[in-house]
Amino acid sequence: MQPWLVDKLDGDGVLDKNTRLTHKPRPRRCLQCGVPVLAAMDDLGQPAYLEPVPVNNAGELKALMTGRPTYALDHGAIYTRNHWHIRGRPADTEPTYAEHACGAPLPSRPPRPRPAATDHPPF
Numbered sequence: 001m002q003p004w005l006v007d008k009l010d011g012d013g014v015l016d017k018n019t020r021l022t023h024k025p026r027p028r029r030c031l032q033c034g035v036p037v038l039a040a041m042d043d044l045g046q047p048a049y050l051e052p053v054p055v056n057n058a059g060e061l062k063a064l065m066t067g068r069p070t071y072a073l074d075h076g077a078i079y080t081r082n083h084w085h086i087r088g089r090p091a092d093t094e095p096t097y098a099e100h101a102c103g104a105p106l107p108s109r110p111p112r113p114r115p116a117a118t119d120h121p122p123f
C-alpha cells in the first residue's frame with residue numbers, strides 16, 4: 001500500500017498506521033501465547049485482540065468482571081458493547097466477542113441446535 005494512502009486512511013480513522021488494523025476483524029495470532037485471535041481497531045480507534053469464539057451471557061459477565069471489554073459486529077466492523085447493548089441484546093442472542101487474555105478462556109456460546117426434521121410445519 002502506498003505511504004500516502006496509509007497516511008490518508010490513518011488520518012480518516014479507517015486504518016491504524018502502526019498495526020495496519022482496520023475496523024473489520026482479521027485472524028491473527030496472539031503475540032504472547034500464539035493462539036488464534038481476531039484483531040481489529042475498535043470504535044475508539046484502539047487495537048483490539050478478541051477471542052475468536054463468541055461468548056455467552058456467563059462469558060460476557062466473566063469478561064466484564066475481569067476488566068475485559070466485549071464487542072459485537074455492525075456491518076462487519078467491531079464496536080464496544082455498552083450497558084445499553086448488553087441489556088437490549090444479551091450475548092446469548094447476538095455474537096459477542098471478548099477481549100483476549102492469555103490462558104483465560106471464557107464460557108462460549110453453544111453451537112446453534114439444528115432444527116429437528118419433522119413432517120409438521122413450524123406453527
Ligand SMILES: [Zn+2]
Binds near residue numbers: 034
Ligand atoms: Zn495470548
